[in-house]
Amino acid sequence: MTTKASNRGAAIEIRSITKTYGDFRALDDVSLHVEPGEFMTLLGPSGSGKTTTLNVVAGFTDLTSGTLLVGGKNVVGVPAHKRNIGVVFQHYALFPHMTVGRNVAYPLTLRGVGKAEREARVLRALDMVKMRDFAHRYPSELSGGQQQRVALARAIVFDPPVLLMDEPLGALDKKLREWLQLEIKRIHRELGTTFIYVTHDQEEALVLSDRIAVFNRGRIEQVGTGRELYDEPSTLFVGRFIGDSTVLRGGARSDGTGTALKIADETVTTPRRLSGDVTPVMLLRPEKLSIRRPGQPAAGQNRLSGRIAEAIYLGSGSKYEVALGDGSLAIVRSSLTDESFKIGEQVDLWFDGADAKLLADDASAETTLT
Amino acid sequence: MSAIVEPAKPGTAGRSRAWKAFALALPALILLVAVVGYPLLMIVLRSLSEPHWGVQNYSWFFSTPVNLVVLKRTFAISAWVTVVCVACAYPYAYLMTAVGPKVRLVMVLCVLIPFWVSGVVRTLSWVILLQDSGVINSVLKWAGIGTVRLIRTQTGVVIGMAQVLLPFMILPLYSVMKGIDLRLMRAAQSLGARPIRAFFTVYLPLSLPGVYAGAIIVFILALGFYITPALLGGPRSTMLSTLVQNQVLSLLQWGRGGAMGVVLLLATFLLLALAAPAMRQKHKEGARH
Numbered sequence A: 001m002t003t004k005a006s007n008r009g010a011a012i013e014i015r016s017i018t019k020t021y022g023d024f025r026a027l028d029d030v031s032l033h034v035e036p037g038e039f040m041t042l043l044g045p046s047g048s049g050k051t052t053t054l055n056v057v058a059g060f061t062d063l064t065s066g067t068l069l070v071g072g073k074n075v076v077g078v079p080a081h082k083r084n085i086g087v088v089f090q091h092y093a094l095f096p097h098m099t100v101g102r103n104v105a106y107p108l109t110l111r112g113v114g115k116a117e118r119e120a121r122v123l124r125a126l127d128m129v130k131m132r133d134f135a136h137r138y139p140s141e142l143s144g145g146q147q148q149r150v151a152l153a154r155a156i157v158f159d160p161p162v163l164l165m166d167e168p169l170g171a172l173d174k175k176l177r178e179w180l181q182l183e184i185k186r187i188h189r190e191l192g193t194t195f196i197y198v199t200h201d202q203e204e205a206l207v208l209s210d211r212i213a214v215f216n217r218g219r220i221e222q223v224g225t226g227r228e229l230y231d232e233p234s235t236l237f238v239g240r241f242i243g244d245s246t247v248l249r250g251g252a253r254s255d256g257t258g259t260a261l262k263i264a265d266e267t268v269t270t271p272r273r274l275s276g277d278v279t280p281v282m283l284l285r286p287e288k289l290s291i292r293r294p295g296q297p298a299a300g301q302n303r304l305s306g307r308i309a310e311a312i313y314l315g316s317g318s319k320y321e322v323a324l325g326d327g328s329l330a331i332v333r334s335s336l337t338d339e340s341f342k343i344g345e346q347v348d349l350w351f352d353g354a355d356a357k358l359l360a361d362d363a364s365a366e367t368t369l370t
Numbered sequence B: 001m002s003a004i005v006e007p008a009k010p011g012t013a014g015r016s017r018a019w020k021a022f023a024l025a026l027p028a029l030i031l032l033v034a035v036v037g038y039p040l041l042m043i044v045l046r047s048l049s050e051p052h053w054g055v056q057n058y059s060w061f062f063s064t065p066v067n068l069v070v071l072k073r074t075f076a077i078s079a080w081v082t083v084v085c086v087a088c089a090y091p092y093a094y095l096m097t098a099v100g101p102k103v104r105l106v107m108v109l110c111v112l113i114p115f116w117v118s119g120v121v122r123t124l125s126w127v128i129l130l131q132d133s134g135v136i137n138s139v140l141k142w143a144g145i146g147t148v149r150l151i152r153t154q155t156g157v158v159i160g161m162a163q164v165l166l167p168f169m170i171l172p173l174y175s176v177m178k179g180i181d182l183r184l185m186r187a188a189q190s191l192g193a194r195p196i197r198a199f200f201t202v203y204l205p206l207s208l209p210g211v212y213a214g215a216i217i218v219f220i221l222a223l224g225f226y227i228t229p230a231l232l233g234g235p236r237s238t239m240l241s242t243l244v245q246n247q248v249l250s251l252l253q254w255g256r257g258g259a260m261g262v263v264l265l266l267a268t269f270l271l272l273a274l275a276a277p278a279m280r281q282k283h284k285e286g287a288r289h
Helices: A050-058 A100-110 A115-128 A144-156 A174-191 A202-208 A226-231 A236-241 A363-369 B012-049 B056-063 B065-098 B101-116 B119-130 B135-142 B154-177 B183-190 B195-223 B227-232 B240-250 B254-287
Strands: A012-021 A024-034 A039-043 A065-070 A085-088 A162-166 A194-199 A211-216 A219-224 A246-248 A251-255 A258-263 A266-270 A280-284 A290-292 A302-313 A317-324 A329-335 A346-351 A357-360
Touching (some): A024 A219, A039 A050, A085 A144, A115 A144, A194 A202, A202 A226, A236 A246, A236 A363, A246 A329, A317 A346, B056 B065, B056 B254, B065 B195, B065 B254, B119 B135, B119 B154, B154 B195, B195 B254
Antiparallel strands (some): A012 A065, A211 A219, A246 A280, A251 A258, A302 A317, A302 A346, A317 A329
């Protein structure tokens, strides 16, 4: 039906879609453009709208309002079975009464593909997920990771231009998850299909994605590459959700040269300022903070004193949680060659004001994370 | 059971466990032997020994055309009852899995309440409903369709029996259906299956174990039905149990009655043995979750 060459991913254009359940706005004016062949991850805490967005694209959920284009065609109102979009579910959803081979052949049988071609394509798909030897097994005879690989083969065997994955690795343990992430990345590269991947795991999103859309409370907070989200978060929520971070809150004073925050009785400054009537907070990545014993200065004009609250050995270095003067926790990473600190030890944290991100405070950023 | 699964020490420990399980089942076993095993043995013995030893009762059964006609009809009516029960119970059981807990409770009660009413009472109410001037025919007449003969016909018997046996179909079906993951239907649709196709390729095969279980219970119970066919049926819808009753209670031919019972029992075994391989295969597949 489709050849390798024509099997290019389709673009997806989500235009201000809204989905309400009674008074609850599951999706609130969400817009997103996905390039053909792109690996787009929808990242966010549970209930943030990422899975609802996926279900809308798959055709499982109706829209309250908005437009959805797949490959340039409006698919609003088109039932799921006519969309030709592959879906991989967290719970595998393999048919328990069919062998692996018949599961993978299912979408081809529905499309009237002849026996010989069907068998060839089933084997090719199983080859791609390295499950060729399991064609005659039943799903109940496979492990979770094997079942999910079969589900992946079943979702790509009919060469859909778009593949949706809803937390596909959520039920698997860490080692297996990391290995399958690389497998999924490889399969994406080989197929050229547009992937939309839903997860609440920010590390997974960083490993897999070309770009990430961060969801919070039914809205998209920011869309960008992992590096953009990490280095230049546009909201406090994004900064907190992606990677480790230290948030400094305190009495703020802005003037022409920048912003100063007063934390306990120490003042830190950054050459940035926020416009509008918002409370500014500073967000710092762990590697932007240097940890020193008192009296040993480091680079950067800002110094905060604190006490080691937690020391975590990571193998490649150590991670410290430092309780600051106002009781808040700062997160610092230091490499193996640095000296190590003990819990309770008094330390100084140094950073360059230019490395601090100045963001508008958002009380919900903390609550939605947990 | 557990003794077989137990991996360690198949010797003493396993054996003592098996004995304990056996001891627990003993009262039930004694009851079964006393009220089923012994009477059954007596029936078989009497069918071979009255009025004298030999197979004369069996040769009488197979050489009397009316017996064979009624035997065949008994199986036919039971098959029809099973088909009607599947047709009625399948959507009902499916609905039970789809509704909320409160509606489900009402639906379960609707299934169970007839159980608490005596079979004779229920059958007599069917007489009132089905008779020529009964409720059903009055409605049909009023609607301009005209009357249908229901009482003293095979159709009437099938309707009445199906109603009595319906719970035996609904309950096993429901217990299987509630275990079917409805998300599989969504997966089937994402792979390109229209809802109706998804039903026939995914839901139906997974629900078949329930259909088989219910069908076997209903069919076997229907074979031995006595009151309902006797009250709702006419001479052309007599079932084997009525003939047995005639032989034993009216003619005091215990041997002939016994032979009829044994023939019915063996015929049932034969039929189940023929159906078993297909069912077991499907059942095994459906049970894989």
